[in-house]
Amino acid sequence: xxxxxxxxxxxxxxxxQMSMAYRFNFFCFLLGEIFKCFIMFFVWQAVFASSDxxxxxxxxxxxxxxxxxxxxxxxxxxxSEGTYAVGEEIRDGSIAMRMxxxxxxxxxxxxxxxxNKIMVTLVVLVPICVGVELYKYFVTGSFMFNLLTFTMFLFxxxxxYLISFYFNVCYGFMAFFLKNxxxxxxxxxxxxxxxxxxTIPLAFMPQLMRDILTFMPFSSLSYTPVMIYMGMYSxxxxxxxxALQLFWLAAFWLLSKAIxxxxxxxxxxxxx
Amino acid sequence: xxxxxxxxLKMHRIFIAQxxxxxxEYKIDFLTGAISFLLGQVFNIAFLWIIFSQIPALQGxxxxxxxxxxxxxxxxxxxxxxxCDNLWMIGYSIVAKGEFDKYLTRPVNPLFTVIVEKFQVDAxxxxxxxxxxxxxxxxxxxxxxxxxxxxxxxxxxxxxxxIYTGVKIITSAxxxxxxxxxxxTHVVYAVNDFAKYPTTIYNEFIKTVITYIIPFSxxxxxxxxxxxxxxNPLFNIGLTVVMSMxxxxxxxxxxxxxxAAYESAGx
Numbered sequence: 001x002x003x004x005x006x007x008x009x010x011x012x013x014x015x016x017q018m019s020m021a022y023r024f025n026f027f028c029f030l031l032g033e034i035f036k037c038f039i040m041f042f043v044w045q046a047v048f049a050s051s052d053x054x055x056x057x058x059x060x061x062x063x064x065x066x067x068x069x070x071x072x073x074x075x076x077x078x079x080s081e082g083t084y085a086v087g088e089e090i091r092d093g094s095i096a097m098r099m100x101x102x103x104x105x106x107x108x109x110x111x112x113x114x115x116n117k118i119m120v121t122l123v124v125l126v127p128i129c130v131g132v133e134l135y136k137y138f139v140t141g142s143f144m145f146n147l148l149t150f151t152m153f154l155f156x157x158x159x160x161y162l163i164s165f166y167f168n169v170c171y172g173f174m175a176f177f178l179k180n181x182x183x184x185x186x187x188x189x190x191x192x193x194x195x196x197x198x199t200i201p202l203a204f205m206p207q208l209m210r211d212i213l214t215f216m217p218f219s220s221l222s223y224t225p226v227m228i229y230m231g232m233y234s235x236x237x238x239x240x241x242x243a244l245q246l247f248w249l250a251a252f253w254l255l256s257k258a259i260x261x262x263x264x265x266x267x268x269x270x271x272x
Numbered sequence: 273x274x275x276x277x278x279x280x281l282k283m284h285r286i287f288i289a290q291x292x293x294x295x296x297e298y299k300i301d302f303l304t305g306a307i308s309f310l311l312g313q314v315f316n317i318a319f320l321w322i323i324f325s326q327i328p329a330l331q332g333x334x335x336x337x338x339x340x341x342x343x344x345x346x347x348x349x350x351x352x353x354x355x356c357d358n359l360w361m362i363g364y365s366i367v368a369k370g371e372f373d374k375y376l377t378r379p380v381n382p383l384f385t386v387i388v389e390k391f392q393v394d395a396x397x398x399x400x401x402x403x404x405x406x407x408x409x410x411x412x413x414x415x416x417x418x419x420x421x422x423x424x425x426x427x428x429x430x431x432x433x434x435i436y437t438g439v440k441i442i443t444s445a446x447x448x449x450x451x452x453x454x455x456x457t458h459v460v461y462a463v464n465d466f467a468k469y470p471t472t473i474y475n476e477f478i479k480t481v482i483t484y485i486i487p488f489s490x491x492x493x494x495x496x497x498x499x500x501x502x503x504n505p506l507f508n509i510g511l512t513v514v515m516s517m518x519x520x521x522x523x524x525x526x527x528x529x530x531x532a533a534y535e536s537a538g539x
Binding site: 024025028029031032035036038039042043045046047049050051056057178179180182183184186187189190191193194199200204205 | 301302304305306309315316328459463466469470
């Protein structure tokens with residue numbers, strides 16, 4: 001185990017260093033994303049002000065605000081550049097190098113990204129969670145932080161990231177078939193964004209959509225951890241959904257291994 | 273004067289033709305990109321639709337009026353995207369890689385050549401969606417299409433477009449001093465997202481910023497609200513023109529200062 005860590009923690013360190021080196025870009029991008037968050041906040045504030053009722057499809061204004069900012073946080077934590085990284089290496093052929101190296105292909109990417117995620121945890125997660133809890137306290141007058149739901153949230157969001165990682169790696173393997181991944185990448189982002197509840201809580205969607213979505217992995221990417229954070233699920237339901245997340249993680253992990261093995265075999269035959 | 277203008281237009285046509293040729297090579301990629309864009313628009317509208325399924329009006333604006341404002345917001349954005357997309361490259365790579373020098377050696381104004389080099393055809397998609405959205409609600413919103421209003425509508429769009437262009441020129445020109453300003457351009461440009469919705473929903477700080485500092489409100493909400501309500505033409509239309517001219521003047525000034533600084537830095 002410690003040998004494993006020794007092999008891969010240098011990648012994490014590299015990831016942290018890269019994040020530090022690009023911190024101006026990081027903060028500029030963060031600012032742009034925060035704008036979107038606040039735009040949605042004001043839109044929903046106007047919606048609630050224009051409505052007779054205190055709730056919108058079961059959500060109060062406080063719920064909606066928490067939903068927006070925690071979804072924003074979850075988006076940052078689960079974002080993975082696997083598609084881009086894998087796609088690039090396939091395009092310029094450097095993927096062949098990965099095949100002959102004795103280190104695991106996905107582990108090197110994963111540990112490098114973890115470096116970035118550490119940055120995100122410090123710079124985004126802590127302020128957002130503190131901010132959200134303070135907001136809830138000031139608006140409702142009571143301190144509503146629940147350690148159990150927060151722990152389940154953390155666990156759920158870590159699994160969500162891993163699902164996102166392996167999903168993106170599998171998607172990146174499409175570069176074996178497509179010349180340019182740019183368009184396909186945007187398509188993935190647009191669809192995943194919507195279906196994981198980033199714009200509209202999945203609970204607001206028509207029943208048919210919700211039924212279809214229960215069979216798809218997208219809600220496991222963002223919606224599940226966010227709703228767990230908000231305490232919208234009972235403990236049994238939360239654990240059940242986390243188990244579902246683990247299922248999807250296993251599915252994409254196995255898929256990525258299978259594609260990788262097939263690719264290695266095929267390229268070994270071609271390249272000799 | 274007329275000869276230069278004719279020459280510029282001819283060159284522009286040649287550049288556009290070259291860009292179209294390059295684009296055809298990436299057909300599948302282009303198609304998926306186009307579908308993604310359309311899908312994104314569909315999702316935006318689905319969001320609005322879900323909101324209006326529960327409330328009759330958003331701060332007094334009906335669903336059709338909000339769609340009109342949203343569609344209107346896409347027009348200047350698309351036109352600027354169509355013609356001036358290359359400005360992004362100034363801040364992202366052209367200056368940093370030392371490639372700006374070639375623009376200085378040409379006998380034509382460098383700002384013009386930079387802009388003309390890229391004709392971003394996919395922006396037509398944005399334009400079509402904007403027009404389609406407006407067309408879809410044109411019968412349902414109470415706009416008085418007098419001759420004056422039609423003229424004002426056609427007039428205000430180019431001025432609103434120039435607000436986008438001006439902002440991009442200013443933030444791109446920063447690269448002449450700092451080598452890279454792509455991220456700054458990205459963040460400032462992102463402020464335009466606020467303009468999709470009625471400016472009145474925001475707090476005082478944001479309202480001031482998007483009205484007087486990074487005046488994106490004049491690219492969508494203010495002019496659109498004039499057509500929808502007929503109120504305050506001097507502010508809604510007049511100030512759009514004024515803001516647009518002001519931003520363009522500032523942008524050309526900053527750009528020229530930037531080029532001078534770049535040249536004197538020894539290239």
